[in-house]
Amino acid sequence: MDVRHLRGIALAATLALVVGGCGGSEEEEPATEVATEAASEFEAGTRMAELAEAGRIKIGVKKDQPGVGFQEPGADEPTGFDVEVAKIVAAKLGIEPDGIEWVEAVSKNREPFLQKGTVDLVAASYSITDERKEIVGQAGPYYVTGQQLLVREEDKEEISGPEELEGKKVCSVTGSTSIKTVEEEYGADPAPFATYSECVQQLTNGQVDAVTTDGAILLGYAAQQPDEVEVVGEPFSEERYGIGYRKADAEMCQFITETLQESFDDGSWEEAFNRTLGESGVDAPAPPELDPCEES
Incomplete structure (x- = not known):
């Protein structure tokens, strides 16, 4: 799938909100139309088409990691770099932030949550490993730390x-x-x-x-x-953060990879870093090289 086909989604969603806000109660239906339009950008039957048509997505994140994935008591949603990257992916599905359900995913629950369908994606300081890729799919990396x-x-x-x-x-x-x-x-x-x-x-x-x-x-x-x-001390390992998805949804890999690459190229990834981890005074690194998707 060519990621260029997706560039109209965010604009379409924005236009739907504007139309819905200008014409009273009779103008509330365009949100559904936008979800349908977003779904049409993807091949029928793919997980991307299903999520785009639903207009909602459940994403597993950490909620106790300042700068990465953190939610203050009483706050409506978490903040952090993982969260911002997840929003970029959701936006490419035509899903607005209020269509995202943020589910706390502690380390031991990440694979089970994906396998059971508790979440659709995981962006939770989720290091890419061969062991994990035997159980779930992982695309990325979108960040490399140690x-x-x-x-x-x-x-x-x-x-x-x-x-x-x-x-x-x-x-x-x-x-x-x-x-x-x-x-x-x-x-x-x-x-x-x-x-x-x-x-x-x-x-x-x-x-x-x-x-x-x-x-x-x-x-x-x-x-x-x-x-x-x-x-x-200095870092003594390399941890490559990726986005997890159900192994059965292999088509998600190419979609996520292309979305991440576009965010590297258009500066939205760097902006997300600066709003989160960058607040601690750390300069944004160069974006990492993305892994190729395995052929299914």
């Missing part, structure tokens, strides 16, 4: 990198690649929890020696408690 460590301020000399982790109690979330790496490669004593917020609380309470995950996530937590915790 695993680092968060420690208490007073321990930053004792623990300055992964080489000092042997025998240390290290927290990360259940189902993440990070906890497996520090256990198998550096001899750490793993302490898995459901969320990174719980890990950070365990760290500040003195129950664990360090928290490990992607540097982008840890910087967000460090910014919240600059006098108590600090990110130390």
Whole structure:
């Protein structure tokens, strides 16, 4: 599918909103017409056509990772780079932000949520791995980061990198690649929890020696408690964030890949970064090279 065919979708959706707002109650039907028009841009029977026609999508995101995927208590929706990238993909389906249902997807639930249809897509600091691609589809990467460590301020000399982790109690979330790496490669004593917020609380309470995950996530937590915790050392892995979809919906790969490439080219990806992770003072990197889709 040529992504150029999709460029009229966002404009059509905007025009429908304008028409609906100018003519009173009798003008409310164009939203349905726009959804139908968006669906016609895709081959009948594809998952993209189904989602576009419905005009709604369920997307799994993290809600406890500042700058990546985070939702304040009482807020209507989450914020963060993952969230903004997911909105770009939804927009290419003709789906407005109010047509997105944001579902919290902790690390251990991401594959089951896709398999069971709890969500349509996952954009939740979801590292692309061969193991995961045996179970679900992943397209991307749209961001490349690296695993680092968060420690208490007073321990930053004792623990300055992964080489000092042997025998240390290290927290990360259940189902993440990070906890497996520090256990198998550096001899750490793993302490898995459901969320990174719980890990950070365990760290500040003195129950664990360090928290490990992607540097982008840890910087967000460090910014919240600059006098108590600090990110130390250089990245010691490569984590490539992708968007997950049901393995049965193989056609989604090309659609997502083309949408991401267009966002790299037109600057919307960089704008999304600057509005989120860029707020911490980090410059937007060059967009990563996208993986080719496997032929089905």
